[in-house]
Amino acid sequence: MKIINCPLNGPRNSSEFVHGGELRQMPDPNRCTDKAWADYVFYSDNQIGVMTEWWLHAPSGYWFIAERHTGSDEIMRTYDPSEIFTQRVEFTEKEECSPSEEVKA
Amino acid sequence: MTVIKPELFDSRSFIYRKHQQADFSEVSGAAQVLSYAEQGNPATGLIDLSVMPRFGLRGPNAGESLIAAGLQHPEQPNTLTVSAEGVMVLRLGRTEYWVLALPGASAGPDMDTLQQQLCGSGIYPVYCHDSYTWLAMAGDNLADIMAKVCAVDLRAESFAPGDLVMTSLARVGGIICHHSMAGMSVFSIFSDSASAGYLWDALLDAMAEFEGVPAGQNMLLGSK
Numbered sequence: 194m195k196i197i198n199c200p201l202n203g204p205r206n207s208s209e210f211v212h213g214g215e216l217r218q219m220p221d222p223n224r225c226t227d228k229a230w231a232d233y234v235f236y237s238d239n240q241i242g243v244m245t246e247w248w249l250h251a252p253s254g255y256w257f258i259a260e261r262h263t264g265s266d267e268i269m270r271t272y273d274p275s276e277i278f279t280q281r282v283e284f285t286e287k288e289e290c291s292p293s294e295e296v297k298a
Numbered sequence: 299m300t301v302i303k304p305e306l307f308d309s310r311s312f313i314y315r316k317h318q319q320a321d322f323s324e325v326s327g328a329a330q331v332l333s334y335a336e337q338g339n340p341a342t343g344l345i346d347l348s349v350m351p352r353f354g355l356r357g358p359n360a361g362e363s364l365i366a367a368g369l370q371h372p373e374q375p376n377t378l379t380v381s382a383e384g385v386m387v388l389r390l391g392r393t394e395y396w397v398l399a400l401p402g403a404s405a406g407p408d409m410d411t412l413q414q415q416l417c418g419s420g421i422y423p424v425y426c427h428d429s430y431t432w433l434a435m436a437g438d439n440l441a442d443i444m445a446k447v448c449a450v451d452l453r454a455e456s457f458a459p460g461d462l463v464m465t466s467l468a469r470v471g472g473i474i475c476h477h478s479m480a481g482m483s484v485f486s487i488f489s490d491s492a493s494a495g496y497l498w499d500a501l502l503d504a505m506a507e508f509e510g511v512p513a514g515q516n517m518l519l520g521s522k
Contacts (some may be wrong), residue, residue: 209465275507
């Protein structure tokens with residue numbers, strides 16, 4: 194079986210891991226357009242090359258980041274998300290919308 | 299005198315129906331298996347500790363609050379500490395901890411107070427009591443038994459007391475913690491409560507080759 198090196202738990206069978214998609218900049222969900230949000234949620238670039246991706250070690254519920262070549266499936270590097278996310282991600286409060294706007298939505 | 303049975307309590311182990319020939323005692327509002335009837339001193343036993351008190355916490359200030367509360371802080375992720383009072387602290391990640399009362403813990407009744415003490419800004423609760431089952435495998439041949447269901451090397455050379463691993467065992471996700479009680483090696487196993495019944499049967503099946511049997515907490519306390 195293929196082995197993936199988990200930054201927290203060490204080398205483990207690949208069956209313990211779940212792919213979480215490309216790492217992308219998340220738009221502010223309360224401010225961005227529906228199109229931008231749909232693009233973030235539903236679409237991926239799907240390119241051949243070294244991609245930065247989210248991976249989950251399912252037994253420990255631990256999300257980490259892997260740099261993987263999508264053609265050869267070789268994993269170059271895995272690391273803790275704290276290397277990229279140095280502080281808690283906060284979003285602005287959602288603006289209250291009037292009842293009539295809610296009905297339209 | 300009332301005979302203590304799991305049905306007397308609203309809070310029960312997920313697999314209490316499997317403990318038909320067992321003697322129980324009350325532990326924090328639920329029935330804990332003391333021993334299985336007509337059982338000598340098994341070399342290897344599987345003990346259901348699901349009702350024992352425990353709670354979790356995570357967040358940037360979780361580690362410091364544990365130290366401030368006087369608990370032994372595990373230095374590295376994937377390690378654990380056991381205090382003289384019988385409180386076990388698991389470190390499951392950079393900022394995630396579980397605090398558990400072992401059977402016979404003198405601090406057992408204080409777990410609620412401890413939980414109230416361990417909150418504040420930068421600390422978030424982690425629920426690990428009703429969502430996880432706690433099975434303890436104790437005695438001989440633990441690494442050989444676990445080799446039948448788990449891909450990680452759990453022999454003492456690579457998995458010493460004080461270590462824990464999060465992996466899949468018998469094809470379900472779980473946490474395996476190595477500690478000792480009453481001079482025996484103990485593997486405490488935590489797994490999702492939904493698979494508790496399956497895991498109990500699967501582990502007993504793996505243990506059968508090594509004459510492992512279901513047991514109660516008396517085995518961990520060194521008394522019959």
